[in-house]
Amino acid sequence: MSKRDYYDVLGVAKGSSADEIKKAYRKKAKELHPDRNADNPDAESQFKEANEAYEVLKDAEKKAAYDRFGHAAFEGGMGGGGGRRGGGFGGGQGDFGSAFSDVFDDLFGDIMGGGRGGGRQRATRGSDLRYNLRINLEDAYKGMQKSINVPTSVSCGSCNGTGAEGGAEPTTCPTCSGMGKVRAQQGFFTVERTCPTCNGLGQIIKNPCKVCNGAGRVEKDRALNVNIPPGVETGTRIRLGGEGEAGLRGGPSGDLYIFIEVAEHKLFERDSTNLFCRVPVSMATAALGGSIEVPTIDGGRGRVQIPSGSQSGRQMRLRGKGMPALRGGGQGDMFIELAVETPVNLSSRQKELLREFEELSEENNPESSSFFSSVKSFWDSMKG
Numbered sequence: 001m002s003k004r005d006y007y008d009v010l011g012v013a014k015g016s017s018a019d020e021i022k023k024a025y026r027k028k029a030k031e032l033h034p035d036r037n038a039d040n041p042d043a044e045s046q047f048k049e050a051n052e053a054y055e056v057l058k059d060a061e062k063k064a065a066y067d068r069f070g071h072a073a074f075e076g077g078m079g080g081g082g083g084r085r086g087g088g089f090g091g092g093q094g095d096f097g098s099a100f101s102d103v104f105d106d107l108f109g110d111i112m113g114g115g116r117g118g119g120r121q122r123a124t125r126g127s128d129l130r131y132n133l134r135i136n137l138e139d140a141y142k143g144m145q146k147s148i149n150v151p152t153s154v155s156c157g158s159c160n161g162t163g164a165e166g167g168a169e170p171t172t173c174p175t176c177s178g179m180g181k182v183r184a185q186q187g188f189f190t191v192e193r194t195c196p197t198c199n200g201l202g203q204i205i206k207n208p209c210k211v212c213n214g215a216g217r218v219e220k221d222r223a224l225n226v227n228i229p230p231g232v233e234t235g236t237r238i239r240l241g242g243e244g245e246a247g248l249r250g251g252p253s254g255d256l257y258i259f260i261e262v263a264e265h266k267l268f269e270r271d272s273t274n275l276f277c278r279v280p281v282s283m284a285t286a287a288l289g290g291s292i293e294v295p296t297i298d299g300g301r302g303r304v305q306i307p308s309g310s311q312s313g314r315q316m317r318l319r320g321k322g323m324p325a326l327r328g329g330g331q332g333d334m335f336i337e338l339a340v341e342t343p344v345n346l347s348s349r350q351k352e353l354l355r356e357f358e359e360l361s362e363e364n365n366p367e368s369s370s371f372f373s374s375v376k377s378f379w380d381s382m383k384g
Helices: 006-010 018-032 043-057 060-074 096-101 104-112 137-142 283-288 348-360 366-383
Strands: 129-135 144-155 181-186 189-194 217-228 237-240 256-262 268-271 274-282 290-295 301-306 315-318 334-341
Touching (some): 006 018, 006 043, 018 043, 043 060, 129 144, 129 217, 137 256, 144 256, 217 256, 274 283, 274 290, 283 290, 283 334
Parallel strands (some): 274 334
Antiparallel strands (some): 237 256, 290 301
């Protein structure tokens, strides 16, 4: 049977670039790989055919010879490029290992977790750590310096983080020659696996440190001082570079992230940089007007004038008495919300006075008058 045109095998035009040929081969290799086509008996032969075509077309000299002479360029001693691989293309069978290595990572990247030689990990960066810090609103207003104890891994002082007794340097793994991976031939393709001797590190420790058992780090609580800037709020994240978990075998440390939670306050409710304070006032003060003294978040006092006839829910603003904006940018305001309080546990005399007041105040309750007028209209319309 005559061989198919190599360009047709890969599904590319004759004038295609090297990148286009490589892309087409990768696509074909993934489609035709026998492991993915168990129900297709022709998959293996088609896969080899695509490999053979790519082996020729990826090489500039072989491609030029093929474009000129076709398959005859590699038959009967006409090996265009024969001086490069010791005897030409070898009768058209192809060097499978060479071609397949170009797409090895694409086919097995998801399984092996990386490309060739990816296991060469002489030192591993430590993990980032999270610390949840709860503070009160006053501390969030002023800012503070907080001392915290963080349970973490620190560099082993006995081996200086190398993992070897006396601080000696690890030696290159003899099994993988420091690559962290080994190759094994399985049928017609090569498979890379993590080196079983060094577990992918590329190095081994002949005499592990007795303190850290070769890890290069030990568990320890560490005291740190954290600067909390004014204006932080729940969800604010503070990063301390290099204060996380120590790296493995002398690798760089991770980072420590402080997550702030601001506790609820008994007097103030926060909304960004503004504060809200609900202040109860007597019925008489709300009706007659007057002034009241209110607390502020800085520990001071503020005086607020209440207009006569104030209702529950009315708000008054104290400018600049809110929370500072994080990293500068001004200060919020404080809002006083009135809660008119109904008196309880009245004496006989107080009840008598209130009844008398009620009889004289028909024209002093505009909201009630408006409401009951609307109610009457509603009932009248229902009757109609």
